Amino acid sequence: MEINCRDKTTREINRLLRESIACGDNDIRVLEPDGRHNLGVGLLKPVYVVFDGSVGYYCAGMMDGANVEIRGSAGWGTAESMMNGTVVIDGNAGSGVAASIRGGTVVVRGDAAARAGVSMKGGTLLIGGNCGYMAAFMMQRGTMVVCGNAGHALADSMYEGTVFVGGEIESLGNDAVLENPTAADRKTLQKLLESYNISGPKSFRKVVSGRKLWNFDRKEIDLWKVAL
């Protein structure tokens, strides 16, 4: 099933998508997306959707269980609030990719911009290239893997959750600390990279929460002043 975006509004495209899925189509190609926003939001069935080109903001947002491929680059907030499923972006991703996801996997083969993985609550974000400023900001749970370099303030105010970085980290955010990856970590990472055919570095740095900001302690008021 093919849907061509040319001369259609976003509303029409999404309606056609929903109608196709309701009719039992579970393999849909969306042609000429050309940077439109909000494409394929609210996909709740385990269908396979390919966007043949670049998309705008919030593509595949609020998804539960579908499998989406973006054969181009994606704008801000891609896959935001995903409950389950997969989103694979061939190109680069704009700010806030995988924002607030609770499950599933988001893969960016290129680079991710600022605030990648912001407030993740589960799931996995895998970035083949670099990520920008304040990635994993306020991350609560889940796993983020960056094969390339990470920008400033990585994992600032992270609660739980883990960030693995293969390249350089420009700076760690508030209360983010380095830890040694375990053998189990290494195995999981290898499997993850292989399953998406991404060649990553041999070793990764592991970033977790220092837990100093979990509870307020008067003795640590200086740390809080810095964080706030």
Place this chain on the structure above:
Amino acid sequence: MCGIIGFLDKTGSRPLGQTLLTMLDALSCRGPDSAGVAVFGASSPFWIVQIMLPEQEDRAGAVKKILESARDCGPVINHQVMEAFVRLEVDGTIDPVVLEETLVRRHAGLEVVSLGHSLEIVKQVGSPAGLEKAYSIGKRQGSHAIGHTRMSTESRVDLSHSQPFWAHGVPDLATVHNGHITNYHKLRRQYEQRGYRFCNENDSEVIGVYLRDRIAAGLSLADALRSSLDDFDGSFSYLAASADSLAYVKDRFGFKPLMVAETVEFVAIATEEIALRKALGRDFVSLEPAPGTLGIWTVPSKVAV
């Protein structure tokens, strides 16, 4: 929200006006209030002066008086009345600061919207389609241009408050801004104390005043843009264009989006990729610059205009 666009034609192979119009139209939902462009056309030995005519009954009379005031400063080669503007071409030996001061002092409500050897700004309240109807943007030619669609968040919706803004006092320098300069009031107070005049209450205007001040202090345009990263608070993706350059500046937190595409034929910048795709097709990759960075391109001098 606002949308900004920039386009630099490297090889003279793209219809500048049509490209601008398509990009503006694609961003009109981001900025439904007003639309405007700053086009750099063929370089003239004269000063091209775009004057906003104040609202009044006797327009012809007002135009006559404006021409008299301009002639007091020097020869007026040509004049045209177009919708809300009077476009003058005046002798290039006239001091542009003196010309602007003379006109503004003598005619209440008058504003010089742009001045330069190649810069022309046209803007108005309404949509890009309306702008096209009034000023035939699609037919305009030039080497490069910037444009803006406005969603007013802080100040009045009228022509004076809409963008692009000319950096008063600096011929051929224009800016477009998406975001909010949060130390605008503090900066404005400081500049007014030092004698700089503001034309309206739009915070974006301070960008041009800042650049004028930094250039007067001896900085190059590139260095002035770079220092603005430290001196402006708030959210900004803004573009600056001069007679021979086009530049973008992105705030340190990456609050406002911006996409940049460069090929051998052009440099194209837009708040959203959808504008680039609509105007320029699919044969290029567009990238979002990192927060806290700027980029500047020189207009190739051999582009035939």
